[in-house]
Amino acid sequence: MNRTARLYALVEELRAAAPRPLTVAALAARFEVSARTVQRDLQTLMQAGVPVRSTTGRGGGWSIDPQMTLPPIHLTAGEASALTAVLAAADASTPYAGAARTAAQKIAASMAGPASAAARDLAARIVTLPARCDSAVRAAVEQALADDLVLRLSYTDAAGHESDRVVEPAGLLTANGRWYLIAWCRTRLAGRGFRLDRIAAAAPTGEHAQPHDLAELLLGSSAAGAVRPTALAPLSPPTR
Numbered sequence: 001m002n003r004t005a006r007l008y009a010l011v012e013e014l015r016a017a018a019p020r021p022l023t024v025a026a027l028a029a030r031f032e033v034s035a036r037t038v039q040r041d042l043q044t045l046m047q048a049g050v051p052v053r054s055t056t057g058r059g060g061g062w063s064i065d066p067q068m069t070l071p072p073i074h075l076t077a078g079e080a081s082a083l084t085a086v087l088a089a090a091d092a093s094t095p096y097a098g099a100a101r102t103a104a105q106k107i108a109a110s111m112a113g114p115a116s117a118a119a120r121d122l123a124a125r126i127v128t129l130p131a132r133c134d135s136a137v138r139a140a141v142e143q144a145l146a147d148d149l150v151l152r153l154s155y156t157d158a159a160g161h162e163s164d165r166v167v168e169p170a171g172l173l174t175a176n177g178r179w180y181l182i183a184w185c186r187t188r189l190a191g192r193g194f195r196l197d198r199i200a201a202a203a204p205t206g207e208h209a210q211p212h213d214l215a216e217l218l219l220g221s222s223a224a225g226a227v228r229p230t231a232l233a234p235l236s237p238p239t240r
Contacts, residue, residue, distance in 0.1 A: 003041070006031055010041055011050060014064040021054075021061030049102060075107075081119040083107055095142055095172055095179060095196075133179070133196045140202035141181055144169045148211070149204040151183070156198050163187070167194070168209035170217050173226055180223075184212045191217030 013030060014022060024042075028035045042062055045052050051065045075083070087104035090097045104123065144151040153165045167183035170191075174180070178195055185192040191212070218224050 006033070007041055007045060010038075010045065011052075011064065014052060014062060018064055021059070021063040023061040027062070048105075077114075077118065080107055081122050084119040085122045095138060097138070134199070134201075137196065137199045137202045140204055141169070141172075141196065141199075144202075144204045144209075145172070147204070148209050150186075150207040150209045151181075152203050152205055153194060153199055154201040155194055156200060158198075162200075165192075165194070166205070167192070168212060170212040171214040173218070173223055175223060175226075182214055182217050182223075184210070184217065191219075191221075193221065193223065 009031065010027065013027065024035045024038050027038045031038070042052055042054075052062055053064075054060070054062050084104050084107050087100045087107070090100035094100070107119070140151065143149065149169075151167050151169055153167060154162070155165055156162050164187075166186045167181070168186070169181060169183045171182050172179060173182050173193060178197070180193040180195050181199070182191065182193050184190070218226055
């Protein structure tokens with residue numbers, strides 16, 4: 001078993017035992033490798049963001065939070081290549097770019113042989129012209145959207161006017177290669193779009209935001225006809 005396959009097998013072994021922890025010795029015996037190799041593999045999984053953790057003392061060992069991971073997903077070579085290419089194209093200014101890059105790496109690592117080479121080749125032939133967006137601003141916007149938090153902004157509009165705003169985020173809009181935070185602006189008492197690369201500073205206030213309908217905030221704007229991504233429906237069972 002190569003290392004990539006063993007890393008995935010380790011995750012599934014921990015998932016099957018969860019929430020009960022497994023010792024390094026038990027995992028080493030299961031995969032017929034040394035305890036040092038298992039310890040190194042577990043550290044690699046932690047660095048990759050897999051929610052594995054260790055507990056000390058009697059009855060301790062390594063465990064995984066099954067609610068924070070996905071079960072194995074069987075992708076065709078074409079599906080894996082498409083996802084790898086799309087995720088790899090997320091530039092540094094794109095919201096959730098960090099998660100997109102690590103997801104692309106995990107998908108590529110799960111493949112082997114010609115499928116892996118094809119996915120990497122396709123991703124290498126996609127280039128982007130990134131917009132400028134401060135990473136701290138992007139992280140603050142991501143946190144505010146994920147946790148429904150009021151956000152304090154320092155913003156420069158198209159005319160070059162600077163202002164401080166307190167906003168209640170509703171969602172994100174992408175248009176013509178730009179990303180916009182759509183939010184209810186408490187300063188203007190109306191829905192507004194804030195181009196991410198024009199936000200000089202952003203900080204979640206810790207206050208929970210009121211829910212706002214994204215489509216309603218876009219009414220009357222040039223983005224009123226914005227289209228949501230196609231909703232994902234469950235896959236139909238194969239016909240016999």
